[in-house]
Every structure is written in structure tokens, then in C-alpha cells.
Amino acid sequence: MTRTDDIISVKNVYKVFGAQPGLAMQMLKAGASKGEVFEKTGQVIGVFDADFAVRRGEIFVIMGLSGSGKSTMVRLFNRLIEPTSGSIFLNGNEITGLADKDLLQVRRKDMGMVFQSFALMPHMNVLDNVGFGLQISGVNERERNGRSVEALRQVGLAGQEHCFPHQLSGGMQQRVGLARALANDPAILLMDEAFSALDPLIRSEMQGELIKLQAEQNRTIIFISHDIDEAVRIGHRIAIMEGGRVVQIGTPHELLSRPANNYVRTFFNGFDSSRILRAGDIARPDVAAPYIAGTQPVLLADTPLKEILPIVATATCPIPVIDNAGLYKGSISQGQLLSCLSRA
Ligand SMILES: Nc1ncnc2c1ncn2[C@@H]1O[C@H](COP(=O)(O)OP(=O)(O)OP(=O)(O)O)[C@@H](O)[C@H]1O
Ligand SMILES: [Mg+2]
Structure with missing residues (x-):
């Protein structure tokens, strides 16, 4: 099945370089690795069972x-x-x-x-x-x-x-x-x-x-x-x-x-993983933060780090993070944010 928004789809594609691709394919299907096929037959596996769109x-x-x-x-x-x-x-x-x-x-x-x-x-x-x-x-x-x-x-x-x-x-x-x-x-x-x-x-x-x-x-x-x-x-x-x-x-x-x-x-x-980290990656469920919906600032789980920084940096307590359905995912404290940044 190809989806209409797929422009290219690749189905179980193999490419063997060499004069005996059939032999290499047999070995691959029997579970041999690229290295084993090369060692035994001299055939090089270029692409191995590619299946994606x-x-x-x-x-x-x-x-x-x-x-x-x-x-x-x-x-x-x-x-x-x-x-x-x-x-x-x-x-x-x-x-x-x-x-x-x-x-x-x-x-x-x-x-x-x-x-x-x-x-x-x-x-x-x-x-x-x-x-x-x-x-x-x-x-x-x-x-x-x-x-x-x-x-x-x-x-x-x-x-x-x-x-x-x-x-x-x-x-x-x-x-x-x-x-x-x-x-x-x-x-x-x-x-x-x-x-x-x-x-x-x-x-x-x-x-x-x-x-x-x-x-x-x-x-x-x-x-x-x-x-x-x-x-x-x-x-x-x-x-x-x-x-x-x-x-x-x-x-x-x-x-x-x-x-x-x-x-x-x-x-x-x-x-530098801070380039793609989001609030949901940083939030920790064990950081104590009383969360009562509608009473305090919250962050959505997919908020990028650069938007989180100014909010958490100036907050006086950990900021709760919720997902799109409004479910509590955890909170981000200043300490948690700092430790994430130092690991990035
Ligand atoms: N014409 C060919 N004849 C024999 N082997 C080949 C041929 N073209 C590629 N290969 C082998 O197939 C494998 C994949 O090569 P390919 O050129 O696709 O790698 P690549 O990921 O593009 O590498 P690079 O980053 O160096 O460009 C390698 O083991 C290579 O030696
Ligand atoms: Mg190349």
C-alpha cells in the first residue's frame, strides 16, 4: 500500500554489487550479515531490505x-x-x-x-x-x-x-x-x-x-x-x-x-540538543509542583527550549507542563532546566 502523500516508496529493496547477486541474496535471506556475505562470496551489499517512503x-x-x-x-x-x-x-x-x-x-x-x-x-x-x-x-x-x-x-x-x-x-x-x-x-x-x-x-x-x-x-x-x-x-x-x-x-x-x-x-x-529539546523532554513528574488547572502559568509539552528559558528563569516556582489533551506531564524547575542545558 502506498499513501497518496508518498512521492517515492521503496519496497524490500536490495542492491548487491558483484557477479553473483543470486548467491548473496540466498545467504542474506538465510540470515547472513553483510560482512559474512562479503567474506564468503566477495559480493558487496549496497542496500539491504530497504522499506520506507x-x-x-x-x-x-x-x-x-x-x-x-x-x-x-x-x-x-x-x-x-x-x-x-x-x-x-x-x-x-x-x-x-x-x-x-x-x-x-x-x-x-x-x-x-x-x-x-x-x-x-x-x-x-x-x-x-x-x-x-x-x-x-x-x-x-x-x-x-x-x-x-x-x-x-x-x-x-x-x-x-x-x-x-x-x-x-x-x-x-x-x-x-x-x-x-x-x-x-x-x-x-x-x-x-x-x-x-x-x-x-x-x-x-x-x-x-x-x-x-x-x-x-x-x-x-x-x-x-x-x-x-x-x-x-x-x-x-x-x-x-x-x-x-x-x-x-x-x-x-x-x-x-x-x-x-x-x-x-x-x-x-x-x-547541541538544546536546539531540539521541548518542554515535554525536560519536565520531571517527580518535581513537586502543585498543579491546579487554570490557576497558574503552564507550558505545553511541545514548547521549544528557547521559549521555555525566559519563563522558567523568571518563575518563582517550578512550571507545570501539560500535553495537548491537558494532562499533567511533570514540571520544570530552574535546577532541572540548568542540568539539561549543561548536558546539552
Ligand atoms: N559500483 C560499485 N561496485 C561495487 N561496490 C560498490 C559500488 N558502489 C558502491 N559500492 C559499495 O556499496 C557500499 C555502499 O556504497 P555507497 O557509495 O552507497 O556508500 P555511501 O554511504 O554513499 O558512502 P560515502 O559517504 O563514502 O559516499 C559500499 O560498501 C561500497 O563499497
Ligand atoms: Mg556517497
């Missing part, structure tokens, strides 16, 4: 250590890589098994890809680089240039149309790469470590641009990242991959408050 209009971040299968997963979406087994649906239609002609259509219309290396043509100016995909698709020059100019405006590069790549900084080159993907107006933008080569300030600026663009256009963005700060900042949901498996998918808050295993927890080491 990406929702229309969300920024879906894929995180995981190097080699965990992130790029393989994204390449399965636009079928740069064929799955060894399982199915992938786009808008409820299976794309695994599409004929080449239809597949080309999907790649052109539905998905755009932005890479870590900007992959610009050095001999072409910015305008032609942005319009390159459109040109290949047979879009005439007038329309191509119109759409390219608009895409350049969206990424803040209006007026740079006639520069050549070598005249641009890394951040500007990455914007050109983004504009090239946007010019096609794809429903889904696939971004594989697209900002990883940028220095921190430019990277943060590009993250801001991406959030803004996504909010304006309601495009679905699938974004691979190594960086938890980046993932939390831009991701509505994050999928964590380990050894080819998707081990957990959730909002940043869900992953931080209920990590599925130690691997997921490790990603949050050193992370």
Missing part, C-alpha cells in the same frame, strides 16, 4: 557513515542503479522495470540531481551550463534561456549568466549546479553531499537558501549528509543508514529522544 514536499535527509549505502539508495531512486530485488514506486507507479524511453522521461521531468563536485563544463558560461540539461531534452533556446535565467535568480546569481565557472567561487559554482537542477523544475531534487565541499559560512548560507526555496516551491528534496547539524537544520525527517540498512527514520526530535540503537545515538554525540 518519502513524503511529498518534505526535506528527507539520509545520514550514515561512509559506505553505509546512501549514494546507492539515491541512485536507486533515479535508477542510475538497478535494484537486485524489490520495487520502487514514484507517485504510486512502479519505476523498477520501466522501459528506457519512460525512464528517460522520469529522469528529466521528475528528478534532478545535484552532486558534491559541481560538475560544470569549464568551456561553457553559466547560462549555458544551467541550460545544458534542457538543451539535451530538446528545449528551444529561447525557453531554455528564460528558464535558466529564472533558475539563476532563484539561487541568487542573477547577472552572472555570462561568467565562466573558473571566475566563480566554490559556493557560486554550487549555486550554478543547483540552478541547473532547478531549471528542469523536477518534482524531486536529489542532493548527494551537495554542500560538503563548501566552507562553513557558505555552507550555512546555502542551507538557508535551500530551506527558503523548498518552502516557496514545496518541492521534495532528498539530501544526503554526513553532518548532524546540517541534517537537523534542513531535514523534516532523517533516515539513518548502517551497513546498507535503514536503521531508523524520524524527525530530528524523535531520533534524539528515542534512538533505535547506539549507532543512531553516536550521531548525536557532541550535538
